[in-house]
Amino acid sequence: MIVLRDTxxxxxxxxxxxxxxxxxxxxxxxxxxxxxxxxxxGKEKAGIxxxxxxxxxxxxxxxxxxxxxxxxxxxxxxxxxxxxRLVGARSKSALMREIETYL
Amino acid sequence: xxRHTRVAIIGSxxxxxxxxxxxxxxxxxxxxxxxxxxxxxxQPGGQLMLTTEIENFPGFINGIDGPELMSNFRxxxxxxxxxxxxxxxxxxxxSNRPFAIWTSDQGDGDASYLADAIIVAxxxxxxxxxxxxxxxxxxxxxxxxxxxxxxFFRGQEIAVxxxxxxxMEEATFLTKFATKVHIIxxxxxxxxxxxxxxxxxxxxxxxxxxxxxVVELIGGDALEGVVLEDTVTGERSKLGVTGLFVAxxxxxxxxxxxxxxxxxxxxxxxxxxxxxxxxxGIFACGDVQDHxxxxxxxxxxxxxxxxxxxxxxxxxxxxx
Numbered sequence: 001m002i003v004l005r006d007t008x009x010x011x012x013x014x015x016x017x018x019x020x021x022x023x024x025x026x027x028x029x030x031x032x033x034x035x036x037x038x039x040x041x042g043k044e045k046a047g048i049x050x051x052x053x054x055x056x057x058x059x060x061x062x063x064x065x066x067x068x069x070x071x072x073x074x075x076x077x078x079x080x081x082x083x084x085r086l087v088g089a090r091s092k093s094a095l096m097r098e099i100e101t102y103l
Numbered sequence: 104x105x106r107h108t109r110v111a112i113i114g115s116x117x118x119x120x121x122x123x124x125x126x127x128x129x130x131x132x133x134x135x136x137x138x139x140x141x142x143x144x145x146q147p148g149g150q151l152m153l154t155t156e157i158e159n160f161p162g163f164i165n166g167i168d169g170p171e172l173m174s175n176f177r178x179x180x181x182x183x184x185x186x187x188x189x190x191x192x193x194x195x196x197x198s199n200r201p202f203a204i205w206t207s208d209q210g211d212g213d214a215s216y217l218a219d220a221i222i223v224a225x226x227x228x229x230x231x232x233x234x235x236x237x238x239x240x241x242x243x244x245x246x247x248x249x250x251x252x253x254x255f256f257r258g259q260e261i262a263v264x265x266x267x268x269x270x271m272e273e274a275t276f277l278t279k280f281a282t283k284v285h286i287i288x289x290x291x292x293x294x295x296x297x298x299x300x301x302x303x304x305x306x307x308x309x310x311x312x313x314x315x316x317v318v319e320l321i322g323g324d325a326l327e328g329v330v331l332e333d334t335v336t337g338e339r340s341k342l343g344v345t346g347l348f349v350a351x352x353x354x355x356x357x358x359x360x361x362x363x364x365x366x367x368x369x370x371x372x373x374x375x376x377x378x379x380x381x382x383x384g385i386f387a388c389g390d391v392q393d394h395x396x397x398x399x400x401x402x403x404x405x406x407x408x409x410x411x412x413x414x415x416x417x418x419x420x421x422x423x
Contacts, residue, residue, distance in 0.1 A: 025254065027250065027254075028250070028251050029152050029153065029169075029170040029250065029251070030140070030141070030142045030146070030152070030248070030251060031251075032170070033140045033146070033147075034140060037140070056254070056255075057254075063255075067243075067324075067325070068255070069242060069243055069244065069252065069255045069256075069325070069346075070142075070241070070242035070243075070246060070248075070251060070252045070255065071251055071252070071254075072142070072251075073242065087142075087241065087242030088141065088142035088143075088241070088242065089140050089141055089142045089146070090139075090140060090141060091139045091140045091141075091189070093208070094139075
């Protein structure tokens with residue numbers, strides 16, 4: 001799990017082949033519910049998939065750049081390109097079903 | 104594998120969790136099938152998970168956040184031994200006792216639980232407008248969660264649809280971010296409580312579009328506006344907004360119980376003699392059987408009633 005910022009975002013895209021970015025904020029209830037799920041997925045898929053957390057409160061430029069208008073939004077980047085976008089919280093199994101094809 | 108339980112509680116809002124606290128304290132070892140994580144009100148904790156401060160729940164002088172209140176309810180139920188299962192109920196067979204319950208994580212094979220008694224506390228969920236592209240535009244201007252998405256509308260002009268307390272609460276909350284909030288309501292007067300109405304009417308950022316309904320969403324990848332139709336004259340007009348928050352009412356989560364439990368014309372479960380349903384051994388509480396009061400405190404109160412009714416019924420069945 002890595003913490004992303006506006007200033008470090010592009011570098012993270014370059015250095016991680018498969019990066020799942022969680023656009024979240026402290027005041028977002030559904031974000032809190034998926035946080036432990038993402039942590040689990042990060043551990044289970046260590047070495048294949050990196051999880052990046054971007055707090056939209058402090059990093060509005062990146063949120064705006066990817067047109068995030070609702071959180072949680074998850075965007076999966078493969079070799080720096082967004083390949084999957086998921087808006088809204090969901091269960092671990094539902095999340096894995098969506099991500100699996102890209103692993 | 105199928106597990107036997109004395110009491111299965113379906114749903115985990117104020118009603119379900121209060122029923123859990125009471126049945127757990129009565130040593131009935133309840134299992135709470137709490138729902139699945141989502142960004143709608145159909146999630147563990149229920150509708151309060153999408154609210155901000157609750158000012159009218161007794162005991163909290165300065166108010167409390169909805170999610171925090173629900174996490175307290177849950178911890179209190181757990182403290183007395185209630186067990187939680189994060190899944191949705193997909194099917195119930197009430198033709199025999201004990202009742203069989205299937206959950207979303209188990210497939211169609213064996214039932215997940217056999218329960219001597221069931222407490223139904225599945226609540227209600229927000230109704231959507233039903234206009235074209237509404238679902239597609241969720242996350243791109245259309246929102247079901249003001250607390251989650253309000254932040255992204257800083258400096259923009261947005262609209263809230265509805266005339267009840269939740270519409271007033273959302274509109275007032277959203278003025279923290281938006282430059283202007285239009286409340287779109289299909290009638291010429293609000294059904295919201297006086298205090299919520301007064302607060303909205305006094306807010307200089309809020310304006311009202313009376314006798315109006317949304318008939319079309321304008322915009323490509325993101326919302327740019329809505330087309331309103333005057334419910335009296337039929338005249339159409341455009342309103343430029345980048346955000347649309349829908350708070351037009353609720354419908355009960357009763358699909359799994361259709362054909363099994365008696366319901367009214369709006370599909371709310373009908374209860375009699377306290378919280379009893381048309382099937383002996385199945386009790387209902389909270390918003391799933393109440394379209395009048397719909398408050399956290401009334402849901403919690405009826406959850407307590409369901410727990411006491413269940414406890415007494417289980418005793419009478421065992422004694423007899």
